[in-house]
Amino acid sequence: MTHVPDSEQTRPDAASAGSAGAADVPMVEAHGLVKRFGDFVAVDGVDFSIARGESFGFLGPNGAGKTSTMRMISCISPLSGGTLRVLGMDPASEGSRIRARMGLVPQEDSLDLELTVLDNLMIYGRYFDMPKKVIRERADQLLEFAQLTERAHDRVDPLSGGMKRRLTIARALISDPDLLILDEPTTGLDPQARHLLWDRLYRLKQDGVTLVITTHYMDEAEQLCDRLVVMDKGRFAAEGTPRQLIEAFSTKEVVELRFAPGQHEELAPSLAELAERQEVLPDRILLYTDDGDAALAEVARMGHVAQSTLVRRSTLEDVFLRLTGRTLVD
Amino acid sequence: MTAASGAGAPGGTALFRHGEAVTARRVATPMWLRAARYWGYQYKRTWRSSVVTSFLIPVLYLAAMGVALGSLIDKHSHGVDGVTYVAFLAPGLLAGTCMQIGTNDATYPVMGAIKWMRTYLAQLAAPLDVYDVLLGHLAWIAARLAIVVSIYLAVMAAFGIVYSPWALLALPAGVLTGIAFAAPVAAFAATQDKDSAFSTLYRFAIIPMFLFSGTFFPISQLPEWLRVVAYVTPLYHGVSLCRDLTLGQVGWADLGNVAYLCACAAVGYAAGRRTFARRLVV
Numbered sequence: 001m002t003h004v005p006d007s008e009q010t011r012p013d014a015a016s017a018g019s020a021g022a023a024d025v026p027m028v029e030a031h032g033l034v035k036r037f038g039d040f041v042a043v044d045g046v047d048f049s050i051a052r053g054e055s056f057g058f059l060g061p062n063g064a065g066k067t068s069t070m071r072m073i074s075c076i077s078p079l080s081g082g083t084l085r086v087l088g089m090d091p092a093s094e095g096s097r098i099r100a101r102m103g104l105v106p107q108e109d110s111l112d113l114e115l116t117v118l119d120n121l122m123i124y125g126r127y128f129d130m131p132k133k134v135i136r137e138r139a140d141q142l143l144e145f146a147q148l149t150e151r152a153h154d155r156v157d158p159l160s161g162g163m164k165r166r167l168t169i170a171r172a173l174i175s176d177p178d179l180l181i182l183d184e185p186t187t188g189l190d191p192q193a194r195h196l197l198w199d200r201l202y203r204l205k206q207d208g209v210t211l212v213i214t215t216h217y218m219d220e221a222e223q224l225c226d227r228l229v230v231m232d233k234g235r236f237a238a239e240g241t242p243r244q245l246i247e248a249f250s251t252k253e254v255v256e257l258r259f260a261p262g263q264h265e266e267l268a269p270s271l272a273e274l275a276e277r278q279e280v281l282p283d284r285i286l287l288y289t290d291d292g293d294a295a296l297a298e299v300a301r302m303g304h305v306a307q308s309t310l311v312r313r314s315t316l317e318d319v320f321l322r323l324t325g326r327t328l329v330d
Numbered sequence: 331m332t333a334a335s336g337a338g339a340p341g342g343t344a345l346f347r348h349g350e351a352v353t354a355r356r357v358a359t360p361m362w363l364r365a366a367r368y369w370g371y372q373y374k375r376t377w378r379s380s381v382v383t384s385f386l387i388p389v390l391y392l393a394a395m396g397v398a399l400g401s402l403i404d405k406h407s408h409g410v411d412g413v414t415y416v417a418f419l420a421p422g423l424l425a426g427t428c429m430q431i432g433t434n435d436a437t438y439p440v441m442g443a444i445k446w447m448r449t450y451l452a453q454l455a456a457p458l459d460v461y462d463v464l465l466g467h468l469a470w471i472a473a474r475l476a477i478v479v480s481i482y483l484a485v486m487a488a489f490g491i492v493y494s495p496w497a498l499l500a501l502p503a504g505v506l507t508g509i510a511f512a513a514p515v516a517a518f519a520a521t522q523d524k525d526s527a528f529s530t531l532y533r534f535a536i537i538p539m540f541l542f543s544g545t546f547f548p549i550s551q552l553p554e555w556l557r558v559v560a561y562v563t564p565l566y567h568g569v570s571l572c573r574d575l576t577l578g579q580v581g582w583a584d585l586g587n588v589a590y591l592c593a594c595a596a597v598g599y600a601a602g603r604r605t606f607a608r609r610l611v612v
Contacts, residue, residue, distance in 0.1 A: 112452075115371075124452070
């Protein structure tokens with residue numbers, strides 16, 4: 001067995017969880033991380049570091065390499081290149097020890113559909129060798145947390161997608177992990193289920209659990225992530241807090257103009273000078289500017305009559321589309 | 331309250347204590363045993379019907395083929411190899427049953443754990459490694475075989491066809507026969523994307539083996555070239571071993587049978603380590 005420095009071997013107790021000593025060791029640290037499948041390069045040399053208690057997001061279109069990165073962090077997929085330390089340990093030689101302190105919520109649920117909600121938690125706790133009594137107590141708390149107490153003795157199969165997702169998260173938390181990894185936690189859920197889930201994840205964040213999240217929902221990233229990277233074609237296109245990214249890659253406001261069909265191409269050149277950046281889409285023209293109302297007034301002064309106008313604040317979605325393009329990726 | 335110090339602090343949920351919930355045990359349960367335990371947990375849902383089936387099948391077979399058909403055989407040819415037909419048949423069926431259970435449990439359940447229920451993936455997200463997952467599943471199949479063989483031997487005893495204390499060793503022998511199939515079949519199942527290969531496996535390997543490997547009649551009845559084929563099948567060695575044990579006719583050849591079955595299990599396990607890793611660790 002590899003020798004591990006003392007500071008990493010002993011778990012910080014609750015009181016010192018936020019102390020400087022424990023916080024010094026990054027939860028995840030990657031340098032030049034690469035994942036290849038045959039000739040295809042899914043992750044193409046990325047560097048990042050995630051601190052204790054941080055909530056870190058990977059954004060990107062489908063196929064950007066988010067899941068591959070997550071699977072490497074989760075120590076279920078070997079690296080093709082670069083170095084990776086998770087909880088101060090090497091995934092190649094200590095994957096099992098790392099996973100013992102980590103909770104994983106995969107993209108596709110792997111619940112046991114034939115068994116009850118409670119049994120799913122019991123079984124999972126046994127993988128971590130927790131005594132039955134301890135699992136049972138914790139399961140009760142987690143069911144409460146996931147709002148599944150009433151369904152504890154029901155089979156999993158007929159539960160709704162949101163309930164299954166919450167159960168998967170509760171299951172990942174059974175071993176009281178230091179690090180929770182969520183791969184597209186709310187994909188495929190209806191708005192109510194998503195908001196409930198966000199609320200639960202926000203509570204985890206408040207409790208000091210380090211979260212690593214992939215998503216392609218910008219509102220999700222804005223709500224949950226302290227810091228995020230935008231991934232595209234296996235690389236990081238940008239990195240920062242949601243606010244920093246909006247400042248760096250978009251303007252404060254966006255004016256959306258909709259004209260009669262066919263007018264867009266004709267009007268675009270004259271409108272271009274009103275904004276820092278202009279985007280002409282089939283159904284509307286977007287003007288990126290720091291003062292939306294002023295730009296709109298100028299459009300009116302020029303005598304252009306739009307069918308509809310909208311002035312709004314820039315969102316991460318604008319950043320995302322600028323960095324990863326509007327072309328559909330499949 | 332800062333995010334990092336929220337845990338355990340007054341007003342915190344006490345749900346996240348960062349490691350306190352998982353108390354260290356004096357002796358950690360081996361990882362493969364944790365995987366095996368899962369299958370046992372699953373089995374608890376269906377154990378009643380499973381046990382009833384493992385009891386009824388030998389009773390029905392031994393009554394119909396062993397006693398009824400056997401009385402004809404005994405009348406006309408004075409038994410087989412010097413014993414009554416039912417005593418000859420029972421250990422053969424025992425080995426054949428072990429082959430079927432070993433194969434069954436290593437086909438659909440393995441594919442399901444990869445593709446449908448994704449049980450293996452759930453285990454791999456926990457501290458288990460891919461070899462623990464394989465070994466744990468095989469260990470569970472061995473445990474289930476042990477249950478079935480025990481019931482089978484009890485039924486044989488009730489029929490009065492257990493002739494020697496050696497028969498106790500038919501328990502491990504039956505388990506070994508089942509694993510000699512389960513290990514290579516699991517290795518094969520992990521390479522498959524569709525279950526259609528399994529019906530081919532049954533049609534061209536398992537059923538012919540069941541019929542022609544000395545289960546129902548001695549392979550001396552077979553033409554020379556088929557006898558050679560039968561001799562290479564693992565089932566022939568399982569049948570011979572179980573038969574020698576329950577009839578109390580143990581000889582040095584049985585060590586050969588054991589070695590052959592162990593070799594099948596070992597080669598299967600080694601292949602399984604490769605195919606499981608290739609399929610699950612990507």
